[in-house]
Every structure is written in C-alpha cells, then in structure tokens.
Amino acid sequence: MSYSEYVAHYFQLPQCIIFALLTGVLLCIVYLIFYLYAKGTKKNDDYFEQEFFSLSERYYELIFSGGSIIGFMAVYFLINLFLKSGPFKEIWDSYKDYLLLIFMIISILLNSFLDHVLVRLKHLDREAMASIRLTGMAYMILILCYLKFIYESANYDTLIAYFLTLMIGRFVYFDASFKDFLNCIKNAAANIPIMIMALVNLAILCAYGYSTGYLLKHNGVITNIFFVHLYVIVMIFILHFIPVRLVAKKKVKKLEGAKKTSRPPRERREPRPRRRQQPEIEDVEEEIDIEIIDL
Template structure:
C-alpha cells in the first residue's frame, strides 16, 4: 500500500491546469465579493478623502483573514487526511489485505498500534508548524493581528469539523469521528482554559462571531470546487472524499500563492512611485 493508491492516474497535467484555473477563478470571485462588502460598509460609515485609504486597509484586512481561513483550514485538514490514510493502511494490515511489508513499514504499523495517541499529537503539532510556515514565510499575512489569526485558526477547526460532519453522512463514520473529537477538545480548550475569565470567554465568542462570514465563504468555495472536481472525475471517490478535499485545498493554496507573487511583481514595478497600501501589504519585509 503506497501513496500512489491515493492518487488519480487519470488526473493529467492538462486536467490539473484546468482545475487550478477553476480554483483561481473561485478565489477571484471571492475577492470580488469581499471588495463589494468593503465598499458597502465604508459608503455607509466613511465619506471624503479618507475613504480610499480606509477602503484599501479594510479590503486588505478582509482578504488576509479569508486567506488565513483557507491556509489554516488546509493545515488542519492535513492532520485529518494523514489520520484517515494511516488508519486505513493499518486496518488493511490488521485484516491481512496488505501483506509483504518492509521492515520500515512494519515498524510504522507497530508504532501506530502501540502509540497512536502520541502520533496524533505529533501530527497536530506538525499541522501547527505548517500553518505558521505558510502564513508567515511563504504567504506572509502581516495586515492581521495575532489575535485575529488565533480566532481564524480556531474557526478553521470548526471549518474542518463541518466538513467531517458532512463526510460522516456519506462515508464511514468510524473514520472521521475520532478526528472530530480531537478538534472539539481543542476548540473547548481554546474557549475555556485554566485561567480564563467569563469576560475572556465572551470576547472569544465575539471575535468568532465577527469572523463567521469568512467561514461561510470558505465552505461555499470549497464545496463548489470539490463538487466540480468529483463531477469531472479529477478527484477519486474510492479513496475517501477527504483526500479529494485536501487536494482541492492544495490547489487553493497554489492560487493564493500566485496572487501573492502577482502583488510582489506589481509592487516591484511601482516602487519608485508612491506605493499603494494594497500593494505594500503583500511585500515581504
């Protein structure tokens, strides 16, 4: 049992480019919706010369929160996907379907059987590291605060829980329920920690409520893209839907990275002149 079993051999380069283009268009439409919302809010609250500057700041902040939702969602989903694949392979070994294992594969199976909880903890830590690398180094999001990032990351867990709840209805419940319980535990710990006050709890709820639109937008975008991918047979149904969903998020990350590169190029050409606030936000400091 190798990783090739979870790949679609018919997903050729041409089909990947088509799927990437569709994902990129989906991101562009989402950014357009965010821009319309920013304009609507500012037209009601601000007028005059400050409007353009405020619009740029608001748009960049909202876009980066949306990007953080997708980045954090991908990182959390990587843990879920890894768990499902490892657990599936272990099940095949235990039932005798997978045979002729190498010494290394046998060692990994024994490690999973004896220290499953520790492996899961390691995977959770790795997903956090991946999240940090993505939103601080590869696609730096510097226009949102640490508190905003923390709130979005917490919502990303709920984002994945919703995906897993849907998968439970169409797949094997035993594959996803343990992962959901881990996420529920992490979310409860985020709300109720040992030195938290009731005021802290209310603030966390308030921050989560104000960022719910990004959760809804991300779920809508992911759902439409996954439907397109499975309908066009770009993604495989036989190897768990969660693997296809994870592939979709990888394409979304590629689209976000391309947008980041475009902003860097625009900023480089406009650097001698006065750089706009929107361009400066995507420069790597």
Template sequence: MSAQDYVSTYAGHYFDFSEAVPFFLISLAGLCVVIGIILIMARVRAEFDRSHPSGGQNFDADEDKGISAEYDLNIDSDYYAKDRERAAAAKIDQDYYTEPYEDEDDTVKYPKPSNLTSRNDRANAGSIRTRNTETRSRSRGRAPQDIRALRFMESFFEMAFASTSVLLLLALYYIINDRISGPVASLWRSYKDWMLIGFLLLSMIVNRIFDRVLVHLRNLDSKQRGSMRLISSLYVVLILMYIRFIYDDLNYENLIIYFVTLIIGRFVYFDVTWEGFRGDISGIARNFPFLMLMVAYSGFVIWYGFHSGFLLKANGVIVSTLIAHLFMDVAIFLIDKTRILRLLCR
C-alpha cells in the first residue's frame, strides 16, 4: 500500500465528526476527572506538609530549588504584564530600587540610579515597578497547595505531550516499516537506523512545540521536565509490552529493546555520579502517581475508542493509540485556554 492510499483509507473515518465528537467529549470528561484527582492530591499533600513540616519540606526540596523566585514573576503572567516586561522590571528593581541607608547626619537616603539618566526613565521605571509589585503581591497571595496544584497539573500535561511525541515516532516507524511499499520502503530498508534517529529528533522538536507553544508550561523547571519525560518513556515501554504480549505482535520487540536501552542510558552513562543517579530514582518515585494516572486515563479513552469503533485495529494499535493521545492533547489545550485551571487554583 502506498502512503497516499494509506492516508485516504483512514482519513475519512477519523474525520467523521459524528464519531469523532463523542470520542473527544469522552477524552475531555476523562481529563476533568484527572484534574479533580490532581487537585485532591495537592490538597492531601498540603495537609501532610502542614502536619509534618520537615517531611513536607524535604519532599519538595529538590523541586523547589532554583524556581521559587520564578513563581513570583511567572504566576498569572497572562493576566498582568508580559514576561519580557516583568523581567525588565525585575532588573530595574535590582539596579535602582535598593534598600535605603543612613547618612552621617542620620537622615535616610535612597541611592541614585546608575542606569537611569532622565526623569522620564525614572518615571517609566516606577510605572513598571508598580505593575510588577502588584503581580508579585498577587502571586504571593496564593496558598502553597495552589502552586503545588499548578505544578502537578503541568507535570501531567508534560507527560502527556512527551508521550504523544514519542508515539508519533513509533507510529511513523510502524507505518513505514509495515504498511508502505515502493521507493519509500526500499529507502527505509537502507537507512532505517539513521531515519529512526531523525524521528527521535523530530519527537523532541514536537515535544518542545507542545509545551512551549500549544500550552505554555510556566511552572516546571528543567529537572521536573526531565523527570516527566523519563516517566513518559516508561509509559511508552508499558504500551509496547502490552501490544507485544496481548496482541502477540513481534514487530515491536526491537522498539522495546530500543527504549529500554534509552532508559538505562539515562541512569548509566560514562560520567554518571551517585547524586545524579539518586536524583533520577527520586524523580521516578516522586512522579510515579502521574504514571498511574496516565495509564488509567489513556487506558479508559483507548478502550472506549476500540469499543465504540472509532479507533481501528486495522491501521495498527500504535497508530490508534497516537490518535487517542492527540485527542487528549486537544482537550488539554482547550482546558488551558479557558483558564479554568487558574480559577480552580485561586
């Protein structure tokens, strides 16, 4: 089957709105349930921290390190100033609005600005600082569990986006390897390993687009993003093992070995340190509940898709799994753009 025949065969089915809309509504309803569970998790964690202050502090110490100041500037950024303007205001705060000091005659004085030379510059700086102070004061007014809830939800979204990008790689591999014939197939047989590396790079770009453009995840630091992407790799391995042993499909054995090798490489590499290894293991343990949530959420959505006939086994289980994840990502996008999350976390 050529690539054009493959697309034309299944495109009409998946773009049938009479079947696609109910499937999307199920995906959206499942996401709402997941968000409710995450809010409960944040509340339970807050209560635990309140009753065990030292334990709660240690639990979130790695996650909070290096990003506590970021919340002052990033929370509710869509409602107030733009990120660039707030960053400029923060620099003005540092260079101009320093602490007062006492002169020799015991009069309180303020240091003069070193980088603002005109009255208009100082006036504009004061205006920006006023808006920035308002933003930070409202950010600091949030309860700790509300900030944690935002972090938890964005961690789940990061896992969903990372899983979708990897599933895109796997779907392309499956379609070209098993369903496409002709010149593309011969090219694939000759350069399959190099093209697989190219697909991996493509999935990284897609993941970057998802969490920076589709839904801007502002409250995650690089360490938490890395932990969630590692969790998503474990999730993909579970999907591949399910297809391999439940559907008795031998085509995925090489992919299972490939991803298991990638996961092992995350822990064991040439300059590995004990602290880095322990940090990766701690990240998996801390974020393991998100893996269980994703398995339950995607499992229900995919089961409904096959049960209703919207998802087809004929085009490959991995392709149908990718389609289900795309619907889940659209649901995340709509939830984010309606700003319901920020209303729930106030």
C-alpha cells in the first residue's frame, strides 16, 4: 500500500469516528473510576480535587510517555521493514544505533511537549512525575514481552534489552542509596492500578481494531499500538476539560448551598442608654469654692 492508501484507510468514515468514540468512552470510564475513588477517600473538598486530578494526570503521563517511546519504536520498525535498498539503506545499516539514540531524544522532547504544552500537568510534582515515567517503562516492557512471548515475534529482542537497561538505570544510579531504591520502587508500585487500566483500554481498542479490520496487521503490531496511543492522546486533549469543569461546578454548588443554609441574622438589640458622665473633679472644686465665697 502507498502512503495515500494508508491515509485513506485510516481516515475512512465511519470507522474513524467509531474508533474515536470508543476511545472517548473508555477514557470517560477511567474518569469515572478516578472520581469514585477520590470521592470515597476524600477528607475535604481540596483533598478530593487534588486526588482526582493527580490520578488523571498520572494516567495522562503514562499514555504520553508510553506513546512517545512507542512512536520512535514504530518508526524504527517501519524503517527496518520497508527500507530494502538504496543509499539510505546503507546509511541506516551503518549508523542505526546512533539514529536510535536520536529517536530516543526526539521521543523525550515529544513527551515534554505533550505534558507541558498540549495538556499541562499542574498537580504532579517531580517525584510523582518520575515515578509515573518509571511505571511507563514497565508498561512498555510488558507490551514488548507480549510481542515476544505471546505474539511470538523476534523483531523486538534488541528493543527489549534496550528498555530493560534503561529501566534498571532508572532504578539504580551512581549516588543512589538503598533507601532511595526502595522509595523508587514504592512510588512506582503505587501506579500499578493505573498501568493496568491503560493496558486494559489498549487491549480493548486493539481487539476492536483487528476484529473490524481497521488496524492493519501487516503494518506491525507496534505500529498499530502507536496508532491507538495517538487516538488516546487526541481524546485526552479533547476531553481533559470536562473533569475540570465538573469539579469546579461541584465546588460552586457547595458554596451556594452553604450560603443558603447559613444561620439567620441575629436580632438587633436596642442600644442601652448612655450613663450620664460624672462631673470632673475640677468642676466640683469650682462649685465648692463659689459656695464658700457666697457664705
């Protein structure tokens, strides 16, 4: 298939709209789960808001980091698949390891663009951001292991070893103590439920795409997974305003309710009459002097 045929296939109606709607429905289900969890564990309104947006933004970052990595992997795979001959083939064979490093840098820049420009993540500190990105690497390892052992593809052995090395490097670094190591594992483990939800949504979308023929098998599984992530990223950009408005609307309603149920104003008391001021000592002395003179 040519490039124009690929574009015509993936933007063919109504398959494109149905796939986007399914992606949006799954994202709304994720919002609902986060909402119910934050509501069940809330201590006050501020805690509820922080917990809900923290969960949502961790999900966003997991998709952004995973999608960025899968993107350059898909490019790497497609070049190996379709580049058969020519001068660029010789350059690729000679310098593909260095080009892979360049692709990795581009994926990091793309990730920063997604979480700083496209959808600004305001409720995650550096520690939370680092932990969810580490979870994103585990997310990628699971996808690659699926391709290796279940899909039985040997095209990703180099990439699996590459990402295992990166993941170990994130866990262990030169000045890390054992306490830092345990803290890193603990923070990453707290994001496992979010990773499971992302994997379930990915599996549903891929199963639907393959069953309807919308996702093309000869493109490679990794390419189709990247294509699914593109849909999820687009729907995140479209729908991430909805939870913000819902939470803000809820807070406004609570404030209005608090005004309606406020205590009635107290009855005004009549002011007490002021006591007559006693004459000053000097005035009393003057009156006594005048009486003595009269006598």
